[in-house]
Amino acid sequence: MSGRRAPRGPRAPGRGDVVRNPGAAVVGLNRWLPWAAMGAVIVADRVTGEDYGLMPVFAVGPALAAAAGPRRRVVHVAVVALVLCAATATFNGRIDSIRFSVAVVCVVVLTVAAWFVASARLRAEDELTSVRAVADAVQQVLLGAVPARTSNGALAVSYVSAIESAHIGGDLYEAMPLPAGGLRIIVADVQGKGLPAVRTTSVVLAAFRESAPYVGALDEVGRRIERSLNWRTDGDRFVTAVLAEIADDGSVDILNYGHPAPLVRRSNGLLELAEPGSPGPPLGLGALTDAGPGRRRITLDVGDRVLFHTDGLTEARDPSGTFYPVLERAGEPLSDPDAQRALDRLREDVARFTEGPLDDDSAFLLFQYLPADGPVPPARSGSTRVS
Template sequence: MTALTLALIVLITVVDILSPPDIHLGPLLIVAPALTASFAGARATTGVALIAFAALTVIGSVRDSLTSANIETQLSAQVLVSVLIIGLRVLRDRHERELARVRSVSEAAQRVLLRPLPERIGPLHLASVYLAAEAEAQVGGDLYAAARTAIGTRLLVGDVRGKGLSSLGDAALLLGAFRAAAHLHADLPDLAAYLDGSVCWDLAQLAEQSRQARLARQAALRPGSPEAVDEGGESFITAVLLDIPDDGSLVRLIDCGHPPPLLLRPEGITVLAARHPAPPLGLGELAPAEYQVETFAFRPGDRLLIYTDGVIEARDAQHRFYPLIERVIAWQADRPTALLHRLRRDLLAHVGGRLDDDAAMVVVERLP
């Protein structure tokens, strides 16, 4: 592209010199640094601007005197516009460097908080995909984690109320609590109760901090001024907990207000809807839950697709929801990683490239 702009400078210079005296093409030389700024950095743009200025000087010396009012005006205008273009390119370079730093921090946070699921854990093959709704973010309120226990594998897939970076703290809390307790509680209901208690305690602390901050704001208000409105609301986390023993052909599940997983088999798809769903985590103090384990067959070769509501609630331009089951029926013969790649591309195409909510999907296959 730089060679193209240099060729453009040479072309404009030659044509201008050979043109009749009343035709002036020299001002068109400003196009060269403007084009360079669209694909190159400030240094390259400055270099092309200097070459364009030199070409305009050559045109002026050949066709007219450099001290004429016409050439002086063209040279002055060339300098002013070139300085403006270079300045805008410098600002863009600075913004791109800042954006690169943000991306690096986001990637580091993702590696620490949302650790990649292992491709193989026990007799299971895992694959996952995460799509954050927040611009330039790679993590948000959706979460997943896996842990080995003495008898098998435990999985957690959850969705914090809200989206993007604002829900990152609650996601970090739940993931930390799961990783610390997954191998300590033998029973799945005990683990669910522990996670609910952890979330409730953290949300209570946040609510108290919010109350103190609200009181401080109200105390700072002048008499007669309108009171501050508390924009906070209920916080909770929907989640599904799965216990998959190494020996056997079943999966145990507790659904805490989360979309039901899909069981994929060659003969069809089954929605693993819980008969006794529990409330989302974080609402235990309002409605104490009795966690009941649901048991489903999960034989070698079977696959589970676990997802968050950001997938099934994604809408296209006509406000139609994403038809997840239809897509999975068409592609369920693919391997787990290939299936998720297809779903990711199709989901983004469905919404026009930008999700309104975080979305996560996990595929679990029991190997022969």
């Protein structure tokens, strides 16, 4: 494809992203908990008899109501608690007793406290919503869309942050079509987590996007990223990465900077790791050694796929501590004819293997080699959230 840049596909992280959200189940439980608690008090009062005087315990209802829902829910539960207190006192013949008065005071005092707790919770939720909106904006800027179709193939991506409700972390990806045809790709994992990692991510992506379409040699792209890291992160950050250049004839040059090797799935189903001949240092540590990046050159046939990924895949563990066996398990999900659905299935298989939440960020970029006049893959967004 000459001169013109391939149209970009839909928003990147998407339908391959598997995000566990146990919070939804907790919120659902909290909504029923006040009623269940007051029901339990009624049962306990009937079992223990009137001598124990459990009426003040009805105050647990409005107290628990502060954990979920609007403030008016606290008031609704408090009204029901007072009605239950009165009904219980009447049933036991103690409507004019000091015990009933104490129960009413307990319900009222805890209702006022619960009102203020609910108000503080709602303010915190509003702030969290604003933070998530900012995270969405940062994600749009840093991990934008990649082209769904290039001059030589099709692309699909998937990104998952290990931090619940976070949309971006220390892993990154980008694919830049070249003016004369072909494609350059980066998948990387920056040192650290949190805001420092996001800053380093922005430095790496900016350097790659500025140089990848125009610099003649792939090595020079790596050197420019290295210089940007040294200039803009005070030289205290490093990044493991894979840089790849995929030509229209199917030849692939891979530079490996201390990163997990890409997984190649041939059209006949065979799997292989595109491991470098010798390991290379991460980007940002080049000044400490004379060694250059690890190198590997492969050739793709029509229909072959290359999965570029971060160590969130290779270091995923099951409950016994066994690492995810990429060569044994990844082939079947990646056989799906639809590239994006293949990443969806791979995410699901990793989730089944680990049987628990992610403990590391994870980025996938899947390239499928197709001739220039091959079919255009269906446009699908990349975000699936599993509650």
